[in-house]
Amino acid sequence: MIDLNNPPSWPYYPKNVKYHLDYPPISLGEKLDKTANEFPDTDATIFFGARIKYQKLKELTDNLAANLQNLGIKKGDRVALILPNSPQAVIAFYGALKAGAVVVWNNPMYTERELHHQLTDSGSKIVITLDLILPRVLNIKAKTSLEKIVVTRLSEFMPPLLKLLYPVKVKKEKRWIEIPKESFILGFQELLKSPPQPLAKITINPEEDLAVLQYTGGTTGISKGVMLTHRNLIANAMQVNAWDPVRSSQDIILAVMPFFHVYGLSVALNLAVLTGATLLIMPRFNVDEMLKTIVKYRPTLFPGAPTIYVAIINHPRIKDYDITSIRLCIxxxxxxxxxxxxxxxEITGGRIVEGYGLTESSPVTHCNPVHSLEKPGSVGLPLSxxxxxVVEPDTLNPVAIGEVGEVAVKGPQVMKGYWNRPEETALVLKEGWLLTGDLGRMDEDGYLYIVDRKKDLIISGGYNIYPREVEEVLYxxxxxxxxxxxxxxxxxRGEVVKAFxxxxxxxxxTSEEIIKHCQEKLAKYKVPKYVEFRTELPKTTVGKVLRRALREEAKK
Structure with missing residues (x-):
């Protein structure tokens, strides 16, 4: 039996990784300042060729924080961000935190209904958003607690030539938004100027004070705010870094995963600020643009989602691009x-290791070792x-090694709870353990295998079918x-398998060809009965396939 109190005794736990880390009692804003003092002349961001040094980033975030305070933001107030990956998103995030606010990240692709729920549920007082999103925000403002809307254009931090060309392009595409002159609408650039009053010092308790409300579907499908503290987010960035240390100013992190998604927030944005690495920022995923960017700027670290890697390996001209600068992808x-x-x-010559986590754990809890035994198909070993x-569903009774049960985790990255939802919190946090809702099994070496979400389990004729196993065969x-x-x-049979x-x-x-392939590798009850060919699959903004959408279609 695995000794849960001493994970490093597992035979393949990476020898270069310290299991116990010392987490500094500081806020995220203070961490940025420390990094800026240590690496003042290192590029913090690269955005279409325009660069911001860490010292300049510190100044910009200080100015924004002071001006937010002058607008009435106090410790604990919520500031919402509706921004794609951009220097503005970096500045807004750390600036709001320095002002003492709790940041509420929002997906720029959300509809008015989705934005309205998150803005009202969080009680956000100020929103910082893109001009292209402004009409949606204006349509719902009266039904929210918003007092001010801060607007930026994507071009504001582009190089001079692109800054000139961007409005022409947007107007040609008929996407140009005229910003109304209203007292409650402010320009982002105005808030970056030297403030009339200096930044007031805010005392942050990293273990208790919230840094982020990160909204998720949680256990019931109702969007809930996951309460993540400064300690949660600093700890997770440190845990990821301990797994394979970033080489400070030598490393460039390709930031294509959205910062508004907790994975992009922790494994790109916060990891860079923690270590003094450079963020190579892309506002959206486009495989051609991304390959050109990799060739030009030579990033070394590339956190991503499987769909991004699928797009790369299937690019028709992938051999024309030298992407061998990439040494590690999580x-x-x-x-x-x-x-x-x-x-x-094979294409990059680098390593790609699978990790695991969820919003409620900031998000990373597991990863395959980078420099010791990796077990493809598993999500690896627990972080520091x-x-x-692995327990019986909804209990803390462990199942036997190799048996399938619900995955439960405990660590400094686990959330404080759900915002204003104590009953929902009690369902998933038990005695400090987070019940993830994921089904998995653990082998004798401590490696975790995620079988599937409980709600994604297919039961056919009394047999459990785990979608991932079938999908691996299809791939x-x-x-x-x-x-x-x-x-x-x-x-x-109650349910049967359908493949898209x-x-x-x-x-x-043909369907027959796909089914025959599966019959050679799977038990009969696991083989898809139906096969549907598509030109694309419905996905979230981070590339996760929306099974729910496919299930809804199947009901019609």
């Missing part, structure tokens, strides 16, 4: 197919100071680019 947000991992490593058990088919399976109703397939470019296949 894959998160969705399962990483083994075949995708193999092909990506992180405990893991082994040479013509398959992307694959996902769900359970659909069946009068006889996106084929590689210029490939054709």
């Amino acid at each position: 894959s998160g947000s969705a399962p990483l197919p083994v075949e995708v991992k193999k092909k990506f490593e 100071d992180t405990l893991c058990m 082994e088919h040479p013509k398959v680019k992307e694959a996902v399976v769900i359970g659909v109703p069946d009068e006889y 397939i996106v084929l590689k470019e210029n490939e054709t296949a």
